[in-house]
Amino acid sequence: MGIDYQIEQKFEIKGGDFGNAGSVSTKIKDKLKEIGIPSSIVRRVAIATYEAEMNIVMYAYHGILNFVLTPQQIKIIVDDKGPGIEDIGLAMQEGYSTATEEMREMGFGAGMGLPNIKKNSDEFEITSQVNKGTKLKIVIYLNKR
Amino acid sequence: MTLKEVKEILQCEVIVGEDNLDIEIGSVGGSDLMSDVLAFGKPGMLLLTGLTNAQSVRTADITESKAVIYVRGKKPEKEGIELAKKKGIPLLSTKLMMFEACGILYSVGLPSVSEVN
Numbered sequence: 077m078g079i080d081y082q083i084e085q086k087f088e089i090k091g092g093d094f095g096n097a098g099s100v101s102t103k104i105k106d107k108l109k110e111i112g113i114p115s116s117i118v119r120r121v122a123i124a125t126y127e128a129e130m131n132i133v134m135y136a137y138h139g140i141l142n143f144v145l146t147p148q149q150i151k152i153i154v155d156d157k158g159p160g161i162e163d164i165g166l167a168m169q170e171g172y173s174t175a176t177e178e179m180r181e182m183g184f185g186a187g188m189g190l191p192n193i194k195k196n197s198d199e200f201e202i203t204s205q206v207n208k209g210t211k212l213k214i215v216i217y218l219n220k221r
Numbered sequence: 222m223t224l225k226e227v228k229e230i231l232q233c234e235v236i237v238g239e240d241n242l243d244i245e246i247g248s249v250g251g252s253d254l255m256s257d258v259l260a261f262g263k264p265g266m267l268l269l270t271g272l273t274n275a276q277s278v279r280t281a282d283i284t285e286s287k288a289v290i291y292v293r294g295k296k297p298e299k300e301g302i303e304l305a306k307k308k309g310i311p312l313l314s315t316k317l318m319m320f321e322a323c324g325i326l327y328s329v330g331l332p333s334v335s336e337v338n
Contacts, residue, residue: 098283101279101283105282127259183253
């Protein structure tokens with residue numbers, strides 16, 4: 077029972093756009109705070125989206141982050157056009173990274189991104205096609221079951 | 222311990238947030254890798270870093286960190302300063318190196334992020 081609603085928003089993220097990297101996550105975080113979502117959940121959403129956003133900026137050409145808020149959960153779909161991931165098992169290992177020196181200078185590329193997204197999600201799915209792109213599904217429950 | 226006390230202990234210069242130094246620091250973490258901060262940071266922490274780009278401030282905001290102190294006399298880039306002003310995150314700079322700054326804060330009793338919930 078209760079009020080049923082859905083808030084959906086779509087964000088574009090450009091590959092290589094280091095200047096704006098993180099701005100989508102900041103927007104989402106501010107919006108969730110404004111709505112009154114508990115800060116522990118806002119923080120998990122913000123960390124997961126920030127890592128996903130950085131991955132697009134660092135590795136992909138272009139990406140779409142779709143954000144859906146319902147009374148039960150927050151669902152984030154991140155779909156990018158890019159080189160894809162050859163070995164997802166390896167990419168999910170903490171510390172494994174294909175980052176360049178430039179990415180590391182930005183403070184990223186520690187090989188913590190995907191494991192960190194998973195850690196902050198209640199549901200996490202990753203699919204990838206080499207030379208096409210990568211898709212992430214991140215779900216965070218509002219009421220822990 | 223307040224940020225003001227930390228400022229005095231580490232002899233910091235305040236870059237942003239001179240009027241916001243009364244905030245309470247719960248724990249401290251030091252890293253130049255923002256992914257590590259995102260993985261191990263705790264709300265209410267003080268971030269010590271040598272990374273001067275806007276991502277240092279962005280990461281502080283995302284992780285609900287209270288403030289950022291740049292070590293080895295480094296200063297944040299313009300975009301980071303603007304973001305910090307907007308977000309109300311104080312930015313400070315100390316001439317001390319990372320190891321020295323962390324060691325001093327630990328020795329005066331500030332806990333590591335790994336020691337708090």
